[in-house]
């Protein structure tokens with residue numbers, strides 16, 4: 281299995297997931313300066329010309345959320361996702377998609393000082409903080425004591441934010457980020 285990777289990209293989230301799964305994998309370093317992510321060969325893997333991308337035999341996966349969901353299914357022994365048919369599955373799928381369809385763009389609006397309009401499909405950042413706080417509850421993770429791929433996707437967004445030196449202003453979320461960073465295989469940047 282190959283992860284197309286750059287340490288200064290969202291591919292660090294997929295790497296974190298691979299490590300939590302205990303997967304054997306190869307990192308293929310993509311040089312953004314050399315535009316290696318826009319070559320015809322790379323566009324056959326990810327037509328959007330972006331990282332991360334994963335190749336597993338004849339399977340190619342792009343979009344960070346899809347990669348995390350793929351890996352959770354490939355490594356059931358890591359127990360990082362509720363199984364299909366279980367009551368937690370719907371909430372798990374929702375949180376996975378929410379991470380990049382609402383949380384990430386609203387965080388982008390906040391960091392770039394752009395006003396969020398509801399027509400765009402996501403809420404303002406303060407509302408996403410309310411949503412995550414409510415879903416986290418007493419924690420320690422989104423599914424109580426059970427660490428899942430949803431923590432990788434939702435948590436990584438707040439880890440980015442911390443690395444950019446931007447506080448959330450929410451103590452429960454800050455404590456959640458502390459817990460995620462303290463995991464032995466936790467996300468590493470740079």
Ligand SMILES: N[C@@H](CCC(=O)N[C@@H](CS)C(=O)NCC(=O)O)C(=O)O
Nearest residue numbers: 289290329330331332343344345380
């Ligand atoms: N929604 C995509 C975002 C991918 C993305 O924007 N990746 C950035 C790196 S963090 C990238 O490859 N940028 C280079 C470019 O677009 O030229 C995902 O989650 O996989």
